[in-house]
Amino acid sequence: MNVSPRQLRMFLALSESLNFSKTAERLFMTQPALSKAIQDLETxxxxxxxxxxxxxxxxTPGGARMATLARSIVGEFETGLQRMQSSAEREALQLSIACWPSLAYVVLPDVCAAMERRFRAPQVTVYDCANSACIQRLLDHQADFALASVAPSHPDLVYEELLRDRFVLLASGRWRKQVRPRMHLEELLALPLITLTDASTAMRYMSAAYLQRGIEYRPKMQVDQATTVAGLVKKDVGVAVLPYLGVVPILGMRGMRGMQMCEIVDGPLRSVGIVTRRMGNPTSVALAAMEEVRAITQQMMARHAGWIIPPSPGTVRQGEKPRR
Structure with missing residues (x-):
């Protein structure tokens, strides 16, 4: 049976007024159109x-009974629409971000605060995990976007580079005497290096930098979390090799005074950006969050000039054409 909710509403409106011209005027339609709709419903x-x-x-007696049924059907339909609308509003306020833990520490608190100001009770989920896990969360539609690093040529993703950060050396205690404010990659080989595991971009960038020199990068220790690296450095187990953004949370921790941070002069620059799926449209909340991320990273580059570098001149940003 092909009966639309609109037909039922016309029928109910006419059953209450029992006047075709008044009902047609109320429904902003012509009287012939209303008559045709009622005839089609009767047929x-x-x-x-x-x-x-x-x-x-x-x-008619049958019409009166049908009006009672129609009223119930339309009522249930309206209730269902209201539930759908409420659910849609809640869904529209859902925001999921996949991000490196160190980047989450320095960027996402300000982003979340901005979302609270701009939207009523947004529901934010943050997956703070390794780079590869961030990308997988995005590909599995578990995140609206990721703050990570990925090859710009990935077939399913769009990468917008926001900044690049330098690699630094972090030393404490007796190892401070073994380092200088500016160090070279080859000088690091004589030190007990501590870095993150192979799942991190830090390990990938450093390995590639040494590979270009024909050297295998073999740190003394590898761990999953930058906070663990901090504890090991504090206890003089070794010196840490981390991107600058990975060091920022460590320097803000209690008990980390006295750390020596050194620039790795010829070290790699780690690319950091917004990663989105090539197919699909972000929600308004996700678009607003990405806008806040761009603003916050611009501020970070100003505050940490020299350590955090602007995007490559040839970077293609989302929505822009490649520069010729």
């Missing part, structure tokens, strides 16, 4: 709903 139901004379319109 579909196989039942006369109204008795019409030149002077009056009234419901």
């Amino acid at each position: 579909t139901l196989g039942l006369p709903l109204f008795e019409r004379t030149t002077r009056s319109v009234r419901l």
